[in-house]
Amino acid sequence: MLKESTVGQELAELDKKHFIHPTTAISQQQANGPAFIFTEGNGIHLTDVNGKTVIDGMSSLWNVNVGHGREELGEAAKQQMSKLAFTSSFSTYSNEPAIRLATKIASLAPGNLNAVFFTSGGSESNDTAFKLARHYWILKGQPNRKKIISRTKSYHGVAMGATSATGLKPFRDFTNSNAPDFYYTEGMSSAALRETIEKEGPETIAAFITEPVQGAGGVNIAPEGYFQEVRDICDEYGILMIADEVITGFGRTGTFFGMEHFGVVPDMLCFAKGVTSGYAQLGGVIMSEPIHQDFIALSKDTLLHGYTYSGHAMACAVGLKNIEIIERENLVENSKLRGEELLKGFKKLQSKHKIIGHVRALGLIGGIQIVKDQQTGEGFDAPLAPRIVNEAAKRGLIIRAVVFDQDTLVFAPPLVITKQEIEKMIDILDETFQAIEEEVFQ
CATH class of the missing domain: 3.40.640.10 (Type I PLP-dependent aspartate aminotransferase-like (Major domain))
Structure with a gap:
């Protein structure tokens, strides 16, 4: 692990010096370096230079449909x-x-x-x-x-x-x-x-x-x-x-x-x-x-x-x-079935966590609106979705925040995802929402 950590530190410094990232806050990149330096992928999972494995809940950029490592x-x-x-x-x-x-x-x-x-x-x-x-x-x-x-x-x-x-x-x-x-x-x-x-x-x-x-x-x-x-x-x-x-x-x-x-x-x-x-x-x-x-x-x-x-x-x-x-591998049908399970999981989370507003999914593309008040749909003064994304990543799930018009989390896992892996995603989200609510409403 020491060797991997040293390699990770070297790559992070080179990243900051030479790699201009798309759709990234340049000041954030310079201050913090890369959030992950991925070295390997397998199915719905990605592993970084330090050996941390996470679920790729976005198919990276909505695109790794058949999963990693093929x-x-x-x-x-x-x-x-x-x-x-x-x-x-x-x-x-x-x-x-x-x-x-x-x-x-x-x-x-x-x-x-x-x-x-x-x-x-x-x-x-x-x-x-x-x-x-x-x-x-x-x-x-x-x-x-x-x-x-x-x-x-x-x-x-x-x-x-x-x-x-x-x-x-x-x-x-x-x-x-x-x-x-x-x-x-x-x-x-x-x-x-x-x-x-x-x-x-x-x-x-x-x-x-x-x-x-x-x-x-x-x-x-x-x-x-x-x-x-x-x-x-x-x-x-x-x-x-x-x-x-x-x-x-x-x-x-x-x-x-x-x-x-x-x-x-x-x-x-x-x-x-x-x-x-x-x-x-x-x-x-x-x-x-x-x-x-x-x-x-x-x-x-x-x-x-x-x-x-x-x-x-x-x-x-x-x-x-x-x-x-x-x-x-019948991945179109799998997308349909797993998407139904994903939406069901979103609705279960919605009934449990008061910061969840409108939820939606069609196949394996979905969204969760973040709100201050479920009844009125009123949002927080500052978007909360980016904080949720960071918390989910700590717990092993990569998702994405969209804050242009509404405070929203978006999802698009690989089409190879299984029922058990959908349930794991929902469990991580459950823990994440719980942690964020404890912070926000303490």
């Missing part, structure tokens, strides 16, 4: 890298893993979603969807259709377009020059979407983008009928509907894609994260067949959009093996 995925990467790690997909060049994965994803996608454009991750996927939507309307002879509407409390990534589409204002305020032509509508009201469209002019709007379940905004689940109404409104005004399934895809919600819960097929569907369970960087956009055919018929010039690693052979090979694991 040697099959490492072997798939090794085999592909040994033959062909990468080759360009520009100028019609191709490779077998990209072709096979695009075909497989098309077979799993809802409705007539059928053609895939690959990216390296979620932000690139959403930026790609915006550009393709705008270019589509140029091809259709309606170049004034360039506005993108998104929902309040939405999160779509941190590339320039993705940041500008994000409905969480602090992300947009991080920079002083957001991209133009992005607009926001109240996140849970189809009537508000109609009002926004009428105000801006339907003839100026290219697309509406929405998450099936808002993740970073606090795991917000839309009211019944919302997405059907939104689909009808988009059809009425001739507006493309984009589903951001970066978090919700590949089994997270208990269906392969989140939109399947609502019986709605978007015109484009963006994915990333769970497509490789984080074992390789990969994302993409699935386009409906009618739109794909319009591109084929109308686009006479080069499609001037693409990333160096679009259709990366090794990443696509990992994606194929990852989907094979999801299907072979």
Whole structure:
């Protein structure tokens, strides 16, 4: 342990000196160093440099769907890298893993979603969807259709377009020059979407983008009928509907894609994260067949959009093996069943602890609101969720706090989690809430 501790101290100092962390308070990093330096993962567990093992209650960043330590995925990467790690997909060049994965994803996608454009991750996927939507309307002879509407409390990534589409204002305020032509509508009201469209002019709007379940905004689940109404409104005004399934895809919600819960097929569907369970960087956009055919018929010039690693052979090979694991181990069904148990556990905690407000889950994505008063929903003057996150980590559970609009804890454990492991999570949360309440109400 002494040797590991010494290594940990060395790495912590190097981390502070050289590693700028994403979505981190730089001053906090410099003062305290890394909270964990992980060296190993197995299933739902992570182990740090000092030998401490914790439950990864967030699948790291909502993405390690098949769990940590999957040697099959490492072997798939090794085999592909040994033959062909990468080759360009520009100028019609191709490779077998990209072709096979695009075909497989098309077979799993809802409705007539059928053609895939690959990216390296979620932000690139959403930026790609915006550009393709705008270019589509140029091809259709309606170049004034360039506005993108998104929902309040939405999160779509941190590339320039993705940041500008994000409905969480602090992300947009991080920079002083957001991209133009992005607009926001109240996140849970189809009537508000109609009002926004009428105000801006339907003839100026290219697309509406929405998450099936808002993740970073606090795991917000839309009211019944919302997405059907939104689909009808988009059809009425001739507006493309984009589903951001970066978090919700590949089994997270208990269906392969989140939109399947609502019986709605978007015109484009963006994915990333769970497509490789984080074992390789990969994302993409699935386009409906009618739109794909319009591109084929109308686009006479080069499609001037693409990333160096679009259709990366090794990443696509990992994606194929990852989907094979999801299907072979029935992880979509496991997500549904374990998600029901997770929500049941949340409700049990809610009845026991007075700081728990609204609880929700859809498959293995869930949220717990933290309140000062359960009856009124009044929150604490200062957010309490970050303190709860720290306390849970001490007790062996990693979760995440969201404090943009409400004081909320969010959860997204790997889809391989068992009933017993769900119960362990709930037990740790029970102890954590008890400790925090004793502090707050002493």
